[in-house]
Amino acid sequence: MLPTFPGGMHVHDGKELTKDRAVKAATVPPLVIVPLSQHLGAPCEAIVKKKDAVKRGQPVGEAKGFVSSPVHSPVSGVVRDVVAAPHASGGKVQSVLIENDGKDDPFPGVDEETDPGGLSREQMIERVRAAGIVGLGGATFPAHVKLSPPKDKPIDTVIVNGAECEPLLTCDYRLMVESSETVVRGGDLVRRIVGAKSLILATEDNKADVAELLRKTIADLRIPDARVMVARTKYPQGGERQLIQALLGREVPTPRRRGLPMDVGVIVQNVGTCHAIYMAISRNVPLIERLVTVVGDAVAEPGNFRVRIGTPVRSLLETTGFRTDPQAILLGGPMMGAAVYTPEVPVTKGTSGILVLSSVIDAEPRDCIRCGSCVKVCPARLTPLDLSLADEAKRYDLAEAWHIDDCIECGCCSYICPARRPIVQQIRHAKAALRKARSAAKAG
Ligand code: SF4
Ligand code: SF4
CATH class of the missing domain: 3.40.50.11540 (NADH-ubiquinone oxidoreductase 51kDa subunit)
Structure with a gap:
């Protein structure tokens, strides 16, 4: 008997769509967008400015604090600007925009x-x-x-x-x-x-x-x-x-x-x-590229790609081509991925996949029927239905008392729910409200 953990569930993995496709190098775009925050912890600070020449692998953002991480230029070229640019988190994040000179000259030592x-x-x-x-x-x-x-x-x-x-x-x-x-x-x-x-x-x-x-x-x-x-x-x-x-x-x-x-x-x-x-x-190779799976029914050529960090999603999707007009783009997989509001967001260090869909099912959530399925699959041993109801009632104090912080946001509860309740989204919302309340309390 193979080892496993309590809870969780079996989902069709769909890996046959890309698993046998060898990694291809994605086109390196003429402009890369390198966000100064691509990690958990303090954002870094830009150490280059507009019109500076940079080499591939050169640090362009310096870590601020121990729990932080520097960022590097994925190409050689010239800094176009250091500005707030679209980011997968939903808003804009201070980023270094670099025009690629196509030479790929390495920074000394790289x-x-x-x-x-x-x-x-x-x-x-x-x-x-x-x-x-x-x-x-x-x-x-x-x-x-x-x-x-x-x-x-x-x-x-x-x-x-x-x-x-x-x-x-x-x-x-x-x-x-x-x-x-x-x-x-x-x-x-x-x-x-x-x-x-x-x-x-x-x-x-x-x-x-x-x-x-x-x-x-x-x-x-x-x-x-x-x-x-x-x-x-x-x-x-x-x-x-x-x-x-x-x-x-x-x-x-x-x-x-x-x-x-x-x-x-x-x-x-x-x-x-x-x-x-x-x-x-x-x-001595800094983290300037990663492998990304691009898949979904709107993609013409799904597969795995070696992608420079900072490549706009739009540019990567031009490499794969479309079968049909995409209606939704998710960064990550179907369980834990998050929809992006524009294909101009760049691939960052945390982007493991891009899921491109031709349609979105927007089902109306119904009342909880207390079937208990979400409790059965929850690997964190929580009662997701209660957390969902606590968010609806804005009773974040109850969500906290019911250990919402232990939720790993795996999405099993939402996936299994016959009433199509957006439980994991509600949990994320309640967590954000709690974070806000805690920092307000800290600030006095
Ligand atoms: S998203 Fe959270 S509450 Fe839902 S099953 Fe996963 S760990 Fe449990
Ligand atoms: S799976 Fe959905 S319907 Fe069933 S108990 Fe959980 S929230 Fe309620």
């Missing part, structure tokens, strides 16, 4: 090979920080912070997360197929940095071929104390808490108790993050 064996733990963490690496599974938490657990939280296990449970997305799968060596080496570097004994490469049983490939890579590279673990395919298996519980049987304390994987001796890093960590430490 692409230079280094033997990681000669670097100390601190030097490796600094390389990861300076390269602007954040969690590429969607969380965008600065990687150097995760690699620096306090001394009283010893780490015994590193899990490289290749579950990719979100339906339709296959960029992590393609990365494992095409670059298994850098993924495994990156995971091994993470283990070395945090001083853990065990390294686990985790995936789901709908990717059995990749599990075999990872086993072979571990053997070929002679990586000690490393193994591949395969969990049962179930959504949201890729959630850190869910993966740790499934593979190790350890329960991470809830967000409301400020619990983190390090509290149970574990660090989880997405496969893309491990690849990026390897590239930063051993080749």
Whole structure:
């Protein structure tokens, strides 16, 4: 019996649409938009100005504070401006607009090979920080912070997360197929940095071929104390808490108790993050590109693309072409993705997928029939129906008392609800209202 976690559900994964399509390089656009906030934590500050010449990989935004992350120019060219530009979050975010000169000249030092064996733990963490690496599974938490657990939280296990449970997305799968060596080496570097004994490469049983490939890579590279673990395919298996519980049987304390994987001796890093960590430490490559799955019934050529950060979605979709007029564009997958209001928003470090749809079903929500399905599937063991009703009644105090902060916004409750209640959207709304109330209370 394959390991799994309580709750969650089986959804048609639709991965056959893109999983066998090899990664292609997307066209690098004439203008890139590099937001100064692409991560959890403090936004960075621009360190270039209008008309400055920049090289590929040159820092253009400096991190402000420990929980922050620098950003780099993905092209060589000239800074057109530093202005507020459309962003996937829904509003505008201060961004560096760079005109691409097409030369791709690297910033001095970028692409230079280094033997990681000669670097100390601190030097490796600094390389990861300076390269602007954040969690590429969607969380965008600065990687150097995760690699620096306090001394009283010893780490015994590193899990490289290749579950990719979100339906339709296959960029992590393609990365494992095409670059298994850098993924495994990156995971091994993470283990070395945090001083853990065990390294686990985790995936789901709908990717059995990749599990075999990872086993072979571990053997070929002679990586000690490393193994591949395969969990049962179930959504949201890729959630850190869910993966740790499934593979190790350890329960991470809830967000409301400020619990983190390090509290149970574990660090989880997405496969893309491990690849990026390897590239930063051993080749001095900053995070200026990522793999993105483009899929949906309005797309002519779905597939996986290597995309420079800052590429407008419109430009990427010109590469894939349309079968029909798109009615909605979501960044991310169908479960956790968010609709964007304009295709001018750029691909950022957290963009794992672009879903382009030819129609949108706008069903009218009905009254809750108390069927209990949402409670059954909730992996955070909440009562989503109560949270939904609390939001409707604007009783955010009740939502808080019913542990809304533990919700991981996986969307299982909305998906399963026969009354088509937009539960996860209501939860996000209530969380935002609570955040506002808390900061108002803090400000006095
Ligand atoms: S979105 Fe939140 S409340 Fe709904 S099933 Fe997921 S964790 Fe539970
Ligand atoms: S799934 Fe929908 S209808 Fe059923 S209890 Fe939850 S909110 Fe109510």
